Amino acid sequence: MKLVNYSLKHPFAANRIGFILYDKIVDLHATYEEMIATDTKLGGTHVTSNPDAFYALGSKGIELAQKVERYVKDKGATNSFSREEVILHTPIPNPSKIICIGTNYADHVAEMKGEIPEFPVLFAKFNNALIGPEDTIQKAKLTEKLDYEVELAVVIGERATNVAEADAFDYIAGYTIGNDISARDLQKRTPQWLQGKSLDKSTPVGPWLVTKDEITDPANLTVRSYVNDELRQSSNTENLIFNIPHLISFISNLITLEPGDIILTGTPDGVGLAMDPPKLLHDGDVVRLEIESIGTLTNTVKDER
Structure with a gap:
């Protein structure tokens, strides 16, 4: 449902x-x-x-x-x-945690000139960043390099501590779409990414939560992003470096996950910063994300006033 x-x-x-x-x-x-x-x-x-x-x-x-x-x-x-x-x-307005996974598609690692990680790369977003499917993405005055990232979002359904990979799906409520909007200039100015990842009113999640019984194979979903109807990203969740059971097990052995917590599982190649020349987001741009079996999430970028 x-x-x-x-x-x-x-x-x-x-x-x-x-x-x-x-x-x-x-x-x-x-x-x-x-x-x-x-x-x-x-x-x-x-x-x-x-x-x-x-x-x-x-x-x-x-x-x-x-x-x-x-x-x-x-x-x-x-x-x-x-x-x-x-x-x-946004389906879950006040999750206790929004945990994001960086560099989790090999092609995206390559386009960003990085290295395949040995362990999942974790960073956080906060509730101030969340917006819904009918909200505008706020382009903060601080950034000139705003970027899009289509991601499968996993929503936790049960309190999870030290979960084994074999049991991970028992702890999932369902799935939705996330846009890990990134201020690349802020993200890159320090070794920690947080300041470029959690700006106010910058992260659309939605449009709804599809319960896990409706998606039998989350490891085989087409994911795409478009900007002003131009296809930018196209991949499949089968290309995740660290799959969903591994992520839930890995995170829950570090941090207790609570019902309603969101895990953004990473983005594929095709982000704006990596293009030649870069194609970043500006006032009035329309960003459309599509994930198979979930639907479409569309938001317009608007300059902060």
Whole structure:
């Protein structure tokens, strides 16, 4: 299923958790309340309307959401809205951690004149950077070298500590698309990349979370990026140097992962900085990312005022 973090356009309302079915946004909490009113056996459970609280429930929350989806398929949806009535926000608005993987496609390592790493290269982003599928990418005044990076994003579904690779998929909630926007001039001015990777309102994630049962082979997904309809990146997640089970095991042996945490798994070759001449992002550019079995994430770049 496709889980969304949405709000109504009119009247203005708080963000709520929902899902997409038959081109409608179905409110999860309201529909669940309707469902349990007709099935007293479900009376002891609860589904929150708050997206952060929902993901904190882990796999239990997703299992309840899937029950609601089956109910709607059978009975129809009374608590639903057209796409035009809502605003979609980044699926997980306040993850406790956003962990990014650098240099995780060999062709990207080569174009950046780097070396294949022995261990996964980890860096962080923070919530200030997150934006959704209907937001603009803010090009900060500090940077003249803003770049795009299409990435498969893995969302954690269970608390994970010292996870074995063989068990890694048990800890996944689902997948979405991330754009690891990078201020290359800021990124490169020190050995640590953080300052070029976590600028305000710079990192689109979305448009929804696809639960893991819908993507049986995340190691074989086509990933592409376009700028103003020009194809820039085209690869497949089979080309990851460190695959998803390895990343979850590696990270969880260093850092406890919590439900809702996001792992951005790395980007393939074709970034703007590596082109000759470089093709970096400017005010008004439209960046479109596509990942097979997930969908499309499109955002426009806007200069900071």
